[in-house]
Amino acid sequence: MSYRPYQQILRRKSRQIRVGRVRVGGDAPISVQTMTNTPTEDVQATIAQIRRCEEAGADIVRVSVPTPESTAALRQIVRAVEVPIVADIHFHYRRAIEAAEAGAACLRINPGNIGSKERVREVVKAARDHGCSIRIGVNAGSLERHLLEKYGEPNPEALVESALWHAAHLQEEDFHEFKISVKASDVFLAVAAYQQLAEACDHPLHIGITEAGGRRTGTVKSAIGLGSLLWAGIGDTLRVSLSAEPEEEVRVGWELLKSLGLRHRGVRIVSCPSCARQGFDVIGTVAALEERLAHIEQPITLSIIGCVVNGPGEALMTDLGVTGGGAGTHMVYRAGRTDHTVKGEAMVEHIVALVEAKAAEMAAAQAAAAAAGARKQAAE
């Protein structure tokens, strides 16, 4: 994809860590995370949910491990899935050690909350021994009492001070493989806290608006909060928190990155809102295509425009396009040029076939390039 100067986003320079095979920070692509909501002890249900998230494009999945039974289940879960798993721990340092031993790629734990220096040392040792990174996860709803007393309320300064206080516990142990989040459900508070934290350190940042709400409310709030941060170059990995299934969080996360041109995956549909001029049912067609094309991983742009007012112009900027015409016959564009016509009743099937063919072509080209790269490496 080529960028115009006004589309450039300059990312904050952060150090890079690893969450299993996924790089986070530095020049790594911004990763999309979600969290399971099945009981972790229910291994099969949790694996099934993680696989659905993988299909939706999750790079990293977090799983809560509040009990010894759940860290035992984690061992089976991490072996059955592809994505790296972050074990979510709050206060129980033993769970952190068990989770590291069970194969978690990252531990979400706030070291300042787990008690003595000795305990912090033990958790850090387990993380080191098992190649785990750590996420410090500060939340406005659970700020330390000494900070609430100092600041009177959860404000950006308190969130940042909490994050740096927890970070100091790890730095004292010479452990630097960590990322930080400072989440709040208030968009202004979360954004201001992340802006200040981004200035105060070079650790990779996990961004999110916590308890954002249901599908619609949470998507809008996250788009405002995360969108502002990403646009300003802040954020190395993200989670959209919705009171909805985790796959939906992943889809919204991707839409955010796609909208800002930060990452591309799957079909991006450009469609008009429709009006009396539409040559076909734009709303129904787009809904059907979103569902039918959800499995496509290759980055393809598709314009679905109801009439010639905007159709040809939008098609110029997309890989495939359709513009509604008269008498139930519509124009199909490839790479911005008129190509052929299609009848209304055959349109959805026809577009699905075109997109699938384009995706297969792109996948074959990628595989050929990868094979050529491997041959070159072997010859060197």
Ligand code: SF4
């Ligand atoms: S592109 Fe045509 S059908 Fe779509 S909203 Fe605009 S005028 Fe209406």
